[in-house]
Amino acid sequence: MTDAPLVTILDDEPAIRDMLSDALEEAGFRTMGFSRATEFEAALKSTTPDVCLVDLSLPDRDGLSLVHRLALEQGATVIIISGRAQVQDRVTGLELGADDYIIKPFDPTEVVARIRARLRKPGLSPQTGExxxxxxxxxxxxxxxxxxxxxxxxxxxxxxxxxxxxxxxxxxxxxxxxxxxxxxxxxxxxxxxxxxxxxxxxxxxxxxxxxxxxxxxxxxxxxxxxxxxxxxxx
Missing domain, CATH: 1.10.10.10 (Winged helix-like DNA-binding domain superfamily/Winged helix DNA-binding domain)
Known part of the structure; x- marks a missing residue:
């Protein structure tokens, strides 16, 4: 399904990437996984994801700064997945442009549901364009x-x-x-x-x-x- 939405998963834990990839692909999405921000940013030069799942605790970059850049420069939906459960972390992530914030541990079916919800667009009336x-x-x-x-x-x-x-x-x-x-x-x-x-x-x-x-x-x-x-x- 080449027209299926593409979800990129940026998380340095292989088990989480594999769990999310399995759940998303079973639900009909395409996925690409990355463990480091540098390789993820390199892929963005030739890939346009529909949704970016971004962990905040990355080995080579502060995830919040990456979220801010994605929100400004990419047309993708940005969803943070993080073990940081403090209210201030969630507020900061949203203020920097994230569309949603999911706290670890999570059920992968919840992530699938959140992505589907974010990809639902308002119905366009006939007179609207770009x-x-x-x-x-x-x-x-x-x-x-x-x-x-x-x-x-x-x-x-x-x-x-x-x-x-x-x-x-x-x-x-x-x-x-x-x-x-x-x-x-x-x-x-x-x-x-x-x-x-x-x-x-x-x-x-x-x-x-x-x-x-x-x-x-x-x-x-x-x-x-x-x-x-x-x-x-x-």
Whole structure:
């Protein structure tokens, strides 16, 4: 199945790589495993994964810095798999652009389910494409880039792009937390809410919003969010 999603597994423990590879391939995914960040980064020059599973405790690189680079430069979903269970580690990983955070030890079927959830995309309405223009900005979803009126470019991550696209497809409509969870996948709860808060905060920063009085992404307390821009797609 050459069109099956490709999942890369970066973990220095062979038993974990083998366990994940077996579970994922049985579920219909293709996999590639790596024990070091250097060989993984070399493979990215010729390979475009759909999902990157990244352990934080790597022998040759800090996993968090790698997650940050992947979130900015790759279109893949990034999921951290780590034995670090502290809340601050999870928050930091999400703030750096990870889509999800799975704590070791884990059941491989849970990882498969999380990946499937992350790969589910919001249904695209007929008028949407790969480029959206709104309030002096252009969002290029084919290359994960925001461009302002002067042509200055700001990259956004895959995770940020999912949220931005959800807003741009539904301008001037209330988007509840439940709708975000249903559209973007992932388990509802505090972790999901925190991940959405982080992504929306990062999008506001990239759109140069006043955090105390944002003009485009408005928080409706107790209800959700509304995107107030006028959007055209091409």
């Amino acid at each position: 480029t959206a223009r709104f309030n002096g900005w252009t969002a290029h979803f084919d290359r994960y880039m925001l461009t302002d009126e002067n042509g200055s470019e700001t990259p956004f991550s895959h995770a940020e792009g999912e949220v931005l696209r959800l807003f741009l497809e539904r301008p001037k409509r209330l988007i509840s937390r439940a709708m975000m969870q249903e559209s973007l996948g992932g388990a509802a709860g505090e972790s999901f809410d925190r991940a959405m808060d982080v992504r929306i905060s990062r999008l506001r920063t990239k759109l140069r919003e006043d955090p105390k009085n944002p003009r485009l992404i408005k928080t409706i307390y107790g209800a959700g969010y509304i995107f107030l821009g006028d959007v055209t797609w091409s």
